Amino acid sequence: MKKIFKIILPIILLAIILLPFSTFAKSLYYKNIFGSKIHVPVQAQIIPKGASAQCRNGKYSFSVTRRGTCSGNGGVKIWYK
Numbered sequence: 001m002k003k004i005f006k007i008i009l010p011i012i013l014l015a016i017i018l019l020p021f022s023t024f025a026k027s028l029y030y031k032n033i034f035g036s037k038i039h040v041p042v043q044a045q046i047i048p049k050g051a052s053a054q055c056r057n058g059k060y061s062f063s064v065t066r067r068g069t070c071s072g073n074g075g076v077k078i079w080y081k
Contacts, residue, residue, distance in 0.1 A: 027040070028040055032063070032064060032065070033065070034064070036064065038062050038063065038064065039062045040062075041055055041059035041060060041061045041062070041070065041072075041073055042059060042060055043058060043059050043060075044060055047060060047080065048060050048062075050062050051080055052064065052069065052079070052080055052081045053069050053070060053076045053077075053078060053079050053080060053081075054076070054077045054078040054080070055069075055070035055073035055074055055075065055076060055077060056070065056073065056074030056075050056076070056077045057073045057074045059073050061073070061076075066079075
């Protein structure tokens with residue numbers, strides 16, 4: 001029983017430590033209608049590489065289609081692509 005505990009406990013602790021990081025990383029992206037992984041809109045001082053639009057709330061969107069771009073961020077202020 002002690003051997004099993006020594007093996008399982010470190011695995012459980014590692015999972016508890018790493019779980020928030022994996023959840024956080026997944027929340028930075030979403031899948032669009034084509035199944036592509038797209039970065040969520042971000043706040044930035046300069047135009048981020050790959051940004052397709054600036055939203056009215058100042059965030060930058062990386063959408064590949066115009067439909068729905070910045071829909072949760074006040075709409076599109078400026079299109080870049």
